[in-house]
Every structure is written in C-alpha cells, then in structure tokens.
Ligand code: ADP
C-alpha cells in the first residue's frame with residue numbers, strides 16, 4: 698500500500714519590508730503547485746493600489762483588538778506601530794485540505810508559529826544584498842513616505858539579528874535567481890510531516 702501525502706505544511710517568509718517577498722512569491726507562484734497564501738489582517742493604512750481582502754484585510758484598531766479578545770488569531774504582533782495578525786480559521790481549513798500555507802510575517806510571528814506548529818513549518822528569511830540597496834528599493838517603490846521608510850530601515854537593522862532562527866536564507870540580488878531558490882524551498886517544505894502522520898507511516902510498516 699502506498700502512503701497518501703494528504704497533509705498540509707507551512708512556509709513562513711520573513712524579511713525587511715522591501716526585501717522582495719511579494720515580488721518573489723508572485724514570480725514563483727505558477728511553479729509551486731497548489732498553495733494558500735495567508736492574507737493577514739492589519740491596522741495600517743492601505744497603500745495606493747492595495748485592496749481590502751487582496752493584500753490584507755484592513756481593519757480599525759478597535760476591530761483588531763476585538764479579534765484578539767475573541768481568540769481569532771493564530772499569531773499577531775505590533776510591527777512598525779501597527780497591528781498585523783494571522784486569522785486561525787482559513788489557515789486550519791487550508792491545512793486540513795492538505796495545502797501548503799504560505800505566511801509573509803515578521804520575526805515575532807515566525808517565533809509564534811514555530812512554537813505552535815513547528816513540526817510542519819519551514820522558514821525562509823529574504824533580504825536584499827545590503828541596507829543601502831534596501832533603501833534604494835523602498836524609495837523606488839515609492840509607496841511609503843520618507844518618514845515611514847526611515848522607520849522600516851531602522852526596523853530592518855533589528856530584524857536581521859533574527860536571521861539565524863530561519864531554516865533558509867535567500868539574498869535577493871537578482872530576482873530570477875532568488876525566485877528559483879524560493880521554488881526549491883517551497884517544494885521541499887511540502888515534505889514535512891506532523892507527529893500523527895509520522896506515526897501513521899510507521900504503523901504501515903508494522904503489519
Ligand atoms: P516586500 O514584499 O518584501 O515588502 P516588494 O516585493 O514589494 O518587497 O519589493 C520592494 C521593491 O523592490 C519593489 O519595488 C520591487 O519591484 C523591487 N524589487 C524586488 N526584488 C528586486 C530585485 N531583485 N532587484 C531590484 N528590485 C527589486
């Protein structure tokens with residue numbers, strides 16, 4: 698009898714804002730099979746072109762805090778003075794359908810997900826080649842004010858200190874190369890199994 702791999706896995710992407718996480722996912726998306734991208738909830742203002750329910754669910758601080766009290770988040774954190782969080786239900790639904798669930802979350806979120814679901818989690822930290830290059834990309838993206846860019850750059854200096862907590866590092870210098878690296882990691886991340894699945898596999902050998 699062959700074993701059916703009908704379980705879900707998690708792939709966490711972190712890295713400074715402007716590192717190229719969205720660019721890489723978009724470029725790789727047709728090459729990584731069926732996956733569910735977790736749409737976070739945030740209290741930050743939408744950028745030009747961002748739509749509610751597409752990049753994020755945009756809510757007020759009061760709405761976010763109601764969700765915290767109701768226990769609706771798998772994880773949440775304060776990032777750059779705004780709340781960001783991952784709702785539990787859609788993630789559980791996607792996992793139970795055996796999907797790869799991809800999170801774009803910060804280093805605090807990564808720690809929480811690893812604590813709760815470490816056995817099925819793979820993580821990757823994406824960074825541009827230097828802080829200087831990050832600044833150039835944030836300015837070129839022209840989606841944030843100079844003040845916001847400053848906050849993001851000083852945050853990046855802190856975030857990079859957590860790089861050793863991740864399974865893999867992608868240095869996003871040339872986007873084509875970075876996307877190929879991401880595709881390899883995403884495909885391998887599906888092969889993680891939780892304890893129950895390992896136990897099932899072991900018991901198949903016992904008859
Ligand atoms: P993140 O999702 O991590 O915040 P984005 O994907 O929005 O970052 O990328 C930030 C900016 O940098 C965008 O304008 C994007 O087009 C650009 N960018 C991404 N990767 C590269 C790269 N390898 N070289 C040059 N510019 C890039």
Ligand code: 5GP
Pocket residue numbers: 710711712713714715737738741772773774776781782783801802803804805806807
């Ligand atoms: P941005 O405002 O540039 O979209 O995102 C800012 C930061 O918030 C990024 O580091 C991103 O990974 C992180 N982030 C986005 N969604 C979540 C989330 O649901 N939880 C956590 N912990 N961080 C998030």
